[in-house]
Amino acid sequence: MRHKIAIAARVPSTTLCSHPLFVTGISIIGRNIMDEIAAERNSERNADSDVLALLGKKQVLKRRFGLISIFGFAMCELITWETVLAIFSQGLNNGGPAGLVYGYLIAWLSTLSVYTVISELASMAPIAGGQYYWVYMLAPVRYKKFSSYIIGWLTSLAWIATVATESIFAGLIIQGLIILDYPDYEPKQWQGTLLAWLVIALAVFINVVIPGLLPKFETFILVFHCAGFIAIMAVLWVYSPHGSASSVFATSLNEGGWPTQGLSYCVGFLGNVATFVGADASVHMAEESTCMSISPLLLPST
Amino acid sequence: MIFNGLLGFAMMLTVLFCIGDLQTVLETKTGYPFIQIFYDSVGSVAGATAMAAVVLALTWACAIGITTTASRMTWSFARDRGTPFSRYLSKVEHRTKVPVVAVGAVTVFSALLTLIYVGSATAFNDVISLTITGFYGSYFLPAVFLLYHRIKGHVASKNDVPSSTMADETNGAVLGSKEGEGEKSASPGDLNAGTPIVEVAQAALAWGPFRIPGILGIINNAYACLYMIFVIFWSVWPPETPVDATTMNYSVVVTGGVIIFSIVWYWIRGRKEYEGPLIDDEVKAVMRMGSIVAM
Numbered sequence: 001m002r003h004k005i006a007i008a009a010r011v012p013s014t015t016l017c018s019h020p021l022f023v024t025g026i027s028i029i030g031r032n033i034m035d036e037i038a039a040e041r042n043s044e045r046n047a048d049s050d051v052l053a054l055l056g057k058k059q060v061l062k063r064r065f066g067l068i069s070i071f072g073f074a075m076c077e078l079i080t081w082e083t084v085l086a087i088f089s090q091g092l093n094n095g096g097p098a099g100l101v102y103g104y105l106i107a108w109l110s111t112l113s114v115y116t117v118i119s120e121l122a123s124m125a126p127i128a129g130g131q132y133y134w135v136y137m138l139a140p141v142r143y144k145k146f147s148s149y150i151i152g153w154l155t156s157l158a159w160i161a162t163v164a165t166e167s168i169f170a171g172l173i174i175q176g177l178i179i180l181d182y183p184d185y186e187p188k189q190w191q192g193t194l195l196a197w198l199v200i201a202l203a204v205f206i207n208v209v210i211p212g213l214l215p216k217f218e219t220f221i222l223v224f225h226c227a228g229f230i231a232i233m234a235v236l237w238v239y240s241p242h243g244s245a246s247s248v249f250a251t252s253l254n255e256g257g258w259p260t261q262g263l264s265y266c267v268g269f270l271g272n273v274a275t276f277v278g279a280d281a282s283v284h285m286a287e288e289s290t291c292m293s294i295s296p297l298l299l300p301s302t
Numbered sequence: 303m304i305f306n307g308l309l310g311f312a313m314m315l316t317v318l319f320c321i322g323d324l325q326t327v328l329e330t331k332t333g334y335p336f337i338q339i340f341y342d343s344v345g346s347v348a349g350a351t352a353m354a355a356v357v358l359a360l361t362w363a364c365a366i367g368i369t370t371t372a373s374r375m376t377w378s379f380a381r382d383r384g385t386p387f388s389r390y391l392s393k394v395e396h397r398t399k400v401p402v403v404a405v406g407a408v409t410v411f412s413a414l415l416t417l418i419y420v421g422s423a424t425a426f427n428d429v430i431s432l433t434i435t436g437f438y439g440s441y442f443l444p445a446v447f448l449l450y451h452r453i454k455g456h457v458a459s460k461n462d463v464p465s466s467t468m469a470d471e472t473n474g475a476v477l478g479s480k481e482g483e484g485e486k487s488a489s490p491g492d493l494n495a496g497t498p499i500v501e502v503a504q505a506a507l508a509w510g511p512f513r514i515p516g517i518l519g520i521i522n523n524a525y526a527c528l529y530m531i532f533v534i535f536w537s538v539w540p541p542e543t544p545v546d547a548t549t550m551n552y553s554v555v556v557t558g559g560v561i562i563f564s565i566v567w568y569w570i571r572g573r574k575e576y577e578g579p580l581i582d583d584e585v586k587a588v589m590r591m592g593s594i595v596a597m
């Protein structure tokens with residue numbers, strides 16, 4: 001006789017979060033136990049934690065984010081127009097204005113394709129671990145453990161590097177503002193790093209001491225993100241002299257000194273790719289939003 | 303992606319049309335061409351400062367959210383015993399329900415990464431390409447596997463979900479018994495006395511609520527994989543040539559280093575500690591109950 005663990009499928013999925021895993025899921029019998037567990041933990045049992053249970057995990061983190069705040073969260077991790085401002089010079093040096101514009105369109109559509117696949121995966125298994133869980137789920141049996149282990153490390157690294165990138169961005173903007181406001185100031189690179197640490201320090205403070213304010217904060221930033229865009233666009237269009245269309249759509253540059261313009265385009269293209277990096281942020285928040293099944297849609301939409 | 307992409311494209315066109323003199327902008331003292339563009343545009347230090355402060359606030363807010371995300375990723379991996387000191391890293395603070403140790407760990411490591419900037423003039427570029435290499439590397443593998451399974455038709459459609467989720471001990475996906483009990487595939491009959499129960503989460507392959515169906519999904523998935531190879535290849539290139547120690551792109555060193563380290567660590571400790579995504583005890587209790595009833 002083979003030992004099988006069967007979980008019967010009889011759960012009505014009338015909730016907003018009707019997930020196929022959930023539908024296949026925990027049986028009525030299991031339900032009572034889940035209720036007991038929930039009672040022990042003094043937390044509410046709901047469809048979201050049931051989906052999580054099917055993925056093998058109990059609810060540990062607090063589901064703080066509602067639909068609007070998780071949307072704000074996803075939007076504000078991408079912050080595309082701000083990143084365009086911060087790193088467009090990379091593409092400008094290698095490729096020039098034309099390389100930037102066309103590169104942006106290619107990067108945008110291609111990244112959309114990548115994140116569509118990611119959201120399909122997130123839709124199959126919405127869990128904070130993300131990539132390494134999916135690799136374990138999908139890899140050939142022999143390589144499951146090894147490949148998911150390596151991907152777990154790689155994803156952790158990527159996110160840690162993103163923290164470094166954003167804090168360096170912010171730190172150097174502070175330094176740039178000091179340079180602008182105090183012409184006598186002599187900038188040093190190590191000061192940039194120190195300012196980045198200042199940025200990190202505030203991030204730690206908010207995350208550790210007052211995490212309960214994060215959802216409200218993200219909702220506020222969502223509004224600020226849109227308002228700031230309109231304000232800055234308006235100022236630039238009103239006050240700046242405008243270049244000609246050919247200066248934008250037909251000017252290429254190769255400041256990096258590459259042997260061919262094509263190489264230069266490719267190197268500069270990465271600036272455009274970087275603009276969209278990290279859109280899977282909402283995936284890793286899957287255990288903290290009140291509606292898991294909506295979360296995957298955040299990736300392509302935001 | 304769609305909404306932000308539109309905003310970003312509009313901003314890029316605006317900047318390019320309003321850039322004025324390319325050379326002064328690119329050689330700006332402030333380090334950021336956009337601050338120079340703001341200054342050239344409004345012509346006052348105060349105005350440019352205010353505008354750049356908006357960008358600063360939003361970038362700072364993003365750093366806060368990114369820290370949250372990064373800590374959850376590392377916490378989740380530690381929860382499945384993927385990292386060293388996983389017992390501490392997976393701790394969740396009682397009052398706030400936040401994995402504080404993981405928050406601390408990721409921020410310490412990212413603070414160390416920002417040190418690259420002290421030594422390398424192109425460090426800015428380095429950390430950017432480091433994120434690209436890391437992310438696209440981590441997306442690539444699951445995307446390729448998904449492509450394989452969807453071509454082979456292994457993924458059950460949403461309407462065609464099997465009526466029960468089977469975790470079959472013999473299919474190899476399920477890894478042995480509880481640590482210490484040492485019975486790899488002990489007698490399956492006796493369910494009540496600590497018999498092997500699924501330790502590792504293995505959900506049935508079924509689509510979630512969102513997917514691109516049929517051939518379109520395959521085309522999209524295949525294109526995504528090709529694009530990722532292209533991006534990973536170019537992400538390790540330096541921004542200018544000729545290359546020396548200060549303009550070198552160190553992302554390949556860091557990414558390669560982490561991959562090599564994780565492979566070595568896997569052979570030393572990881573393969574003993576890491577079993578894949580684990581199933582929590584409470585969930586196991588439910589499964590055990592469910593299986594008794596099913597029997």
